[in-house]
Amino acid sequence: xxxxxxxxxxxxxxxxxxxxxxxxxxxxxxxxxxxxxxxxxxxxxxxxxxxxxxxxxxxxxxxxxxxxxxxxxxxxxxxxxxxxxxxxxxxxxxxxxxxxxxxxxxxxxxxxxxxxxxxxxxxxxxxxxxxxxxxxxxxxxxxxxxxxxxxxxxxxxxxxxxxxxxxxxxxxxxxxxxxxxxxxxxxxxxxxxxxxxxxxxxxxxxxxxxxxxxxxxxxxxxxxx
Numbered sequence: 001x002x003x004x005x006x007x008x009x010x011x012x013x014x015x016x017x018x019x020x021x022x023x024x025x026x027x028x029x030x031x032x033x034x035x036x037x038x039x040x041x042x043x044x045x046x047x048x049x050x051x052x053x054x055x056x057x058x059x060x061x062x063x064x065x066x067x068x069x070x071x072x073x074x075x076x077x078x079x080x081x082x083x084x085x086x087x088x089x090x091x092x093x094x095x096x097x098x099x100x101x102x103x104x105x106x107x108x109x110x111x112x113x114x115x116x117x118x119x120x121x122x123x124x125x126x127x128x129x130x131x132x133x134x135x136x137x138x139x140x141x142x143x144x145x146x147x148x149x150x151x152x153x154x155x156x157x158x159x160x161x162x163x164x165x166x167x168x169x170x171x172x173x174x175x176x177x178x179x180x181x182x183x184x185x186x187x188x189x190x191x192x193x194x195x196x197x198x199x200x201x202x203x204x205x206x207x208x209x210x211x212x213x214x215x216x217x218x219x220x221x222x223x224x225x
Contacts, residue, residue: 004071005030006048007055008037017057027061028071037101042108051111053078053102056212060115063217067225076111078102079212080118099125103132106163110136113164115221117212120144120157129161138163143223145216158212160220 005028009015015034021027028050033040037053045051049072052060060077069075080098106114114133118126126142133140142161 004028004048005050005052005061006045007032007058007061008035008040008051008053009055010034010036011056014056018055021058021062027058027065037098037105040105042105045105045109049074051076053105054080054098059212059214060117060217063212063214063221066214066218067221069221069225074111075113075115076106077115079116097125099129099132103129106133107136110165112166113162113224114138115217115224116161116163117217118159118161120159122159126159126161133163136163136165138165140164143220145220158216160217162220162224164224 007015007018007030009018009032012034015032018027018032022029022032030048030050032055033044050061050064052058053076055061056079060079064075064077065071080102081095116129130140130142140161140163142159144157145160146157
């Protein structure tokens with residue numbers, strides 16, 4: 001039997017954290033895939049009901065549970081890396097736009113519900129995502145939600161979005177993008193962590209810093225429900 005959930009996360013430290021959280025029962029049981037998303041094919045996702053891309057430490061899966069969303073109810077989630085849009089990066093670490101890779105899989109598998117998140121400054125990026133989703137036949141909505149809205153002591157404003165479709169038919173519109181692109185692959189980070197954990201707080205802080213606020217995401221999911 002195929003596991004209920006799929007997690008795609010290239011960072012080995014975060015990927016192990018996901019496995020630990022699955023084992024502890026805090027997030028949906030499933031499989032963790034450490035491959036670059038460019039190597040993931042739509043057929044690899046057959047049978048999974050919950051698919052989490054750029055999964056980090058599983059905050060989307062945790063938020064779904066907080067909101068009362070069953071583990072076996074179809075949903076895809078993703079928080080594309082935000083370095084291109086984040087003021088915190090200040091040009092030091094610019095990532096490519098990973099939305100086209102996620103869009104490729106969405107177009108091929110046609111999940112009924114897609115949930116995502118991005119930094120509040122990425123309004124033009126979100127406009128492109130909306131156009132793509134509506135072109136694929138999804139109804140689309142988004143909200144700018146800060147962490148203080150759920151009682152946190154910091155702002156952490158983020159754009160949360162949802163794409164919904166009643167159609168279960170799979171599309172062939174992105175078939176030409178299905179072949180894995182090995183050339184130019186970013187590969188895995190160069191940091192090698194010892195088996196007993198990171199030598200300092202850097203990896204842990206990176207994982208927390210890239211995570212969504214689960215309570216805010218849960219409120220967004222409840223509103224959608």
